[in-house]
Amino acid sequence: MRSWIILILVVLLCACSSTSSNEVIDGILEVPENRKNPNSRTLKLVYKVLKAKKGDSLKAPIVFLQGGPGGPTVIHAEFWENHPLRNDRDIVLMDQRGTGTSEANCIEMGEAMFSIMRQDLDNEGEIKAMDSIFSICKYAMKQEGVDLAGYTSKENAADFEDLRKALGYEQWNLLGVSYGTRLGLTIIRDFPNSVRSIVTTGIFAPETNGINYNIENFERSLFTVLERCENDEDCNRRYPNLKEQLLKAIKKLESSPLHCNYKGKPFVINTQEAALIIYLHLYDRRSIGNIPLLIEAFENGETEYLLYAIKALESLSNYINWPMHHSVLAYEELPFYDELALVESIKRSEIAFNLTMDSELGIKLLNNWHSYRASEIENQAVVSKIPTLMVSGGLDHVTPVSNATEALAHLENGYEVIFPDEGHNLFNPCFFQIVEDFFNDPLDKPDLECSFISNPIEWNLEGLSQKKN
Template sequence: MSIKQLIFIFSLFVYSNTSGQVKADFKPKFKESNNTTHNIKKEQKYVFGYLEVLENRQALNSKTIEIPIYIFKSRSENPKKDPIIYTVGGPGSTTMPTAQYMNYYKYLDDRDFILVEQRGNFYAKPHLDCPEWSQAIYESNLPNFDSAKYDDLLTKAAKACKERLNQKGIDLDSYNTKEIAADINDLVNVLGIQQYNLLTISYSTKIAQVLMRDFPEKIRSVVMDSPLPLEVNYDEESVQNLLESVETLLTDCENDETCNSAYPNIKNRFFDYLKEKTLNPLAVKIENQGSGEMETFYLKGKDIITVFTSASTGSVPDIPYEINKLLNNDLILVKEQLTNLFQEPNEGAGIGMRLSVWCAEENPFNSSEKIERETNKYAEVRGLSPAVFDDKVCEIWGVQKAKKIENQAVQSQIPVLFINGEYDNETPVKWADSMKANFTNSFHLIFKGWKHTPTTNWSNQCAMQAANDFFNNPSIKPNPECFIKIGKPVFKTE
């Protein structure tokens, strides 16, 4: 069983493509539609429609695909003329649900805000869903699953998904970061936008970097929240980044008199606990609500570490408290997480998109030796592979390897604001630090005690405020009062 795999599961949509042969003089189009993806508040002014582009820009006989777009109108009577274009992370995540919450977005106080779905994702046409993959992950997480069959289960799932998508005529090689960037550039030209700003988070910061490299002319400023550098090989160091983040948080607890008094030496005790359970797995019995029978899970360090990885910024203050409970054999939180594994699998939204991006742009540049070393290097989580997808899965998916330039650093003088959460294990602070030399007109804000994608922290919208301040004046490092007030988390001790 590997709880880690759960992070890569999403939801459902059905593919429909009305395209046929495309002429050599094809031009992208934006077609308005009244059939929105979500219900929008009546007082919010907007336009919804689909951007029609070529699936394969290199083929004259390419089909067209449709990408849903929201253009939300600014609340200002005199909005600035440079809108913000926003797309989320993943790869494989949908941007469209954001449309329901525009009243919370500060950006609309000053300018229009445009939501772009990435090709291949949930509401795009086609949608590269992989229910076969979700079913395989579900089966692999059940307590009676034979872990020796894990690799075979996933390779069969990848093969089945690929065959089904191929039968629909989908060109899997056309779903990648470079093409998404070209889609956004097409949208800018179709809408007649003269200058715009980019707001990107996590994976989509790679899209921003490609746009700055390939189509820089109209980009006024860029916010990269939780940036993922093109030149970083994510898989080679994700386990190291995870353990460093845990160590940073628990060191902060030990340096806090109240937290250390409540949980003395918690860092060493937790790491020793993970090592011991890797050798002697923790047996946890819970009721399978479907069958009514008691099931036993055997958890190693790589599974127990989810007490950290599943936490959001809002729950950061509780992490030492929950770890201490675990060390005292209070398994309530663990049992809650395990109960979720019995829920029926979803339809694997965006998994095909994720496979195409990762197997073209990340997997080919990985060192197999480094991956193997990382998998077995750390006694606390030995057996936890840092690779998002195994080599065999990517061999089955069979997309073309990206050109070397897609794994090389981008240089630009366009104003950039890097935003990080201090405890982010997915895109650590050190990555943005390394990017600053190549982005010579950049600033960096680190939110103490926060985790991944600070601009989406709804309990504290300070990162969103900072981003909006930057869009209003990209020549100055934003320093909102709310940011100054943020200190180390007040850890729970009761």
């Protein structure tokens, strides 16, 4: 699995306003790059406020906290434009520092990284190529006076507090996804009086060790998916012995990588690309339903479906801002990972993906990025009485249910929701209904009945005719 992906590792009312319904406010927030440095540069962060459609609504707004770390936010304004949550609440979006339109650094890195994916490099060759890209970026950032010490969740949280004050909201509700859950928990830790309630999905809490158990989480989710296909009569008939076929296909790719043409240039799918493609398929229930077809494509060397999978790799490469991504992980995850636990986790892995060397090289890549390391507080659970709703997918391979269970032990007014048949991305009508009810009355236990309804995976049994789904 790619070295850089295996670590990957959202009461009171707003101030009265004369703005009309459906109005959109665009703005720029100026903040220090590093609040610990009195001579810090100033960053300009781009935000957008989608005012509540009900112009006279006095309900506290919702601020959406994007994942990644390094994912853009404002670009998704269209998703929220006509969302039911906007009917009577402002929706606040801001590109986090170093992402999207908020002073993002080295935006060309994604394409350079994708060019490395195209090649059939071993782990050593890949890490050298990746390290070269990051070194070039770091040099360019240094020339521009960028302070890498400023790209942390704590600084990120302070940005949103400054935004709240600038917009005149007395309190607001947080909605965080994936890394946005860590950001949200950091906000309620550092600025508890500013938050009315918080909803998180795909929990990545400060105490969550994202490195040690990444491989186990991935493998557990994948094998659960394969077992579900085996237990489904139609899926098992169409794709028998899936686990055996997967292991066989991966073994074959070690000696005979698949060669294809993507956008007019060669692309080689070896064991590393195969692992990453499978990893990306586990994010969403729709792509989960294509995993049997994916394994069949690996086994038979059929590249037609795999071209769609390669497109997802390219999209990911260009979506995330990698300097911000690596800065957060190097600062907040690297100081607290357990090398022995990681080695033991790899030993327990049943899939031969050359993960031992890959993981070690991934650690080296983070170590080389910068030397700033967080204090112990960034590894401690957040203790809070703020009403909190934590939502998890039962098939989540990135942030398993256990992450939420552990975090909730320290949240006095916390509630847990589990969607057994969902992955990491679980936005669905039931989820949003529960979220809306919770925001309306966060001190009441929400009605979770719709989350109990079984929603089995819809397996792709027709092959390439459904490949785009």
